[in-house]
Amino acid sequence: MTPDLSMSLELSEHLQKTVDHLSENFSDKLVHVYQSSGDTFIVVDADSILEISKYLKEELHYIFLSDVFGIDRYTSDERFEVVYNLLSLKHRQRVFVKIRCEEENPEVHSVVPIWKAANWFEREVYDMFGVYFRNHPDLRRIYMPEDFEYFPLRKEFPLLGIPGSIELPSTTPDTD
Amino acid sequence: MGIESALGKGYLTTRMDTLVNWARSNAAWPMPMGLACCAIEMMAFAGPRYDAARFGSEVMRFSPRQADVMIVAGWCTYKMSHAIRRIWDQMPDPKWCIAMGACASTGGMHRCYGVVQGCDNFLPVDAYISGCPPRPDAVLHALMKIQDKIKTEHSIMLDT
Numbered sequence: 001m002t003p004d005l006s007m008s009l010e011l012s013e014h015l016q017k018t019v020d021h022l023s024e025n026f027s028d029k030l031v032h033v034y035q036s037s038g039d040t041f042i043v044v045d046a047d048s049i050l051e052i053s054k055y056l057k058e059e060l061h062y063i064f065l066s067d068v069f070g071i072d073r074y075t076s077d078e079r080f081e082v083v084y085n086l087l088s089l090k091h092r093q094r095v096f097v098k099i100r101c102e103e104e105n106p107e108v109h110s111v112v113p114i115w116k117a118a119n120w121f122e123r124e125v126y127d128m129f130g131v132y133f134r135n136h137p138d139l140r141r142i143y144m145p146e147d148f149e150y151f152p153l154r155k156e157f158p159l160l161g162i163p164g165s166i167e168l169p170s171t172t173p174d175t176d
Numbered sequence: 177m178g179i180e181s182a183l184g185k186g187y188l189t190t191r192m193d194t195l196v197n198w199a200r201s202n203a204a205w206p207m208p209m210g211l212a213c214c215a216i217e218m219m220a221f222a223g224p225r226y227d228a229a230r231f232g233s234e235v236m237r238f239s240p241r242q243a244d245v246m247i248v249a250g251w252c253t254y255k256m257s258h259a260i261r262r263i264w265d266q267m268p269d270p271k272w273c274i275a276m277g278a279c280a281s282t283g284g285m286h287r288c289y290g291v292v293q294g295c296d297n298f299l300p301v302d303a304y305i306s307g308c309p310p311r312p313d314a315v316l317h318a319l320m321k322i323q324d325k326i327k328t329e330h331s332i333m334l335d336t
Contacts (some may be wrong), residue, residue: 143290145255152289161289166254169261169298 009033014091015040018060026052046099048109053084053097053114062086062095065111068121070129074155079103080131084111095171101131110136128153192332200244200270201326202232204319207267208244209260212250214277214309221312231319240266245322247315251279252292261298272325274318275301278308293301 011019019033022042028132029052032043044052056062064087069113071081078100087094101108110133111118122133130151133139140146150157181189206228208218221230222236224307237243240263252260263282275295278284281304283293302325305316 158286159290160293166289168254169258170294171261171298171300 009040011035011040012093014060014088014093015095018042018056018093018095021060022052022055025055039094041096041098043098043100046101049097049099049111050109050114053111056086056095056097057114061088061090062176064089065093065115065117065121068111068125070125070131070153072129072153072155073100079104080129082108082125082131093147105132106130107132107134108132110139112136125146127151130154192320194268194327195331196331197327197329201323204231204233204244204272204322204326205235205237205242206233207240207246207263208236209246209248209263210247210250211252211256212279214249214280217309217312218247218249218276218315221315225294226312226316228316228319231323233319241268242262243267244270245272245274245319246299247274247276248280248295248301249276249309251284251286252295253290254292255290257292257295257298260295264299270326270331272302272322273299274303274305274315274322275299276305276315276318277310278306281306284308 002143009019009119019040019042023030025042026048029045029048030042034041034042034043034066037104045156065084066087067085069083069085071083073079073081079102081100082096084097086097099108103126106129108131110122112122113135120142121135122136123140125131126133126136126139127143127174128151141148144152148166150162150165152161206222208215210218220226222234228234233245240246244267246264246267248260264271275281278294279286279291281301283291285308285310287293292298303321305314308313
């Protein structure tokens with residue numbers, strides 16, 4: 001993170017504190033801090049998501065994980081992005097933490113030990129993008145049938161799906 | 177006045193098919209397969225303002241074994257299609273099916289991988305209703321079309 005970049009941000013008191021504390025304690029783990037559409041995004045190193053999440057929750061009171069979602073950036077390196085939407089109820093501040101992973105064997109740490117809410121969110125990201133969450137207690141598909149072989153929100157997946165990939169019920173039931 | 181004048185001397189002649197079809201067509205009990213917003217319009221169809229009771233279809237049967245007409249109201253996902261087909265298979269013959277609204281008929285605006293593009297992919301549909309959602313009048317119209325269809329059926333076989 002470049003220091004002059006965070007200088008140009010318009011941050012509220014708590015968000016400024018968040019960025020300052022993170023750059024103080026995890027200076028080599030922060031990749032990028034930026035603002036867009038009134039929200040603050042912090043891109044961090046994927047391997048340190050657990051310790052940064054723990055710090056955000058315990059020291060900066062981001063106790064509420066309101067969403068986790070995936071992004072297919074469709075780039076040749078660091079193709080997939082996982083975004084954590086964090087909310088501090090006490091300070092009424094929202095921050096987005098992003099990590100990135102490669103197309104080959106996309107795998108990141110699960111944050112279920114820190115926020116229990118991450119369980120189903122991460123299952124959704126796994127279902128839609130095929131990002132594998134290490135140490136997730138129950139990493140199964142959540143929307144698509146369990147024997148489905150594709151990841152539908154990846155860019156190369158066709159809009160109407162792969163014909164015949166999901167079974168329709170038999171229209172000739174066994175009758176006597 | 178009434179049936180006495182129609183009966184005349186106290187009897188009438190008709191065909192067995194006509195009598196059975198008359199009874200069936202005026203007691204088509206719906207199986208409400210409410211899957212999305214169309215189900216709200218289906219409730220209006222059964223309610224007092226549109227009054228499906230005029231056509232003998234006021235008894236929404238939540239048990240498939242007591243139902244004659246399945247109204248598929250809403251979009252069917254691939255996952256749900258198995259449950260719908262299973263309920264359909266549990267309905268006793270003779271049975272009819274109405275695809276209510278754009279989604280049940282063609283997939284509608286849900287043009288995507290998770291939604292079956294029309295419930296006629298796994299159900300024998302007798303009447304399709306356009307609209308998103310259709311007005312309750314349109315559901316009544318479909319019901320009347322089903323009644324017309326029932327009245328043309330031949331179900332009695334002569335034992336020769």
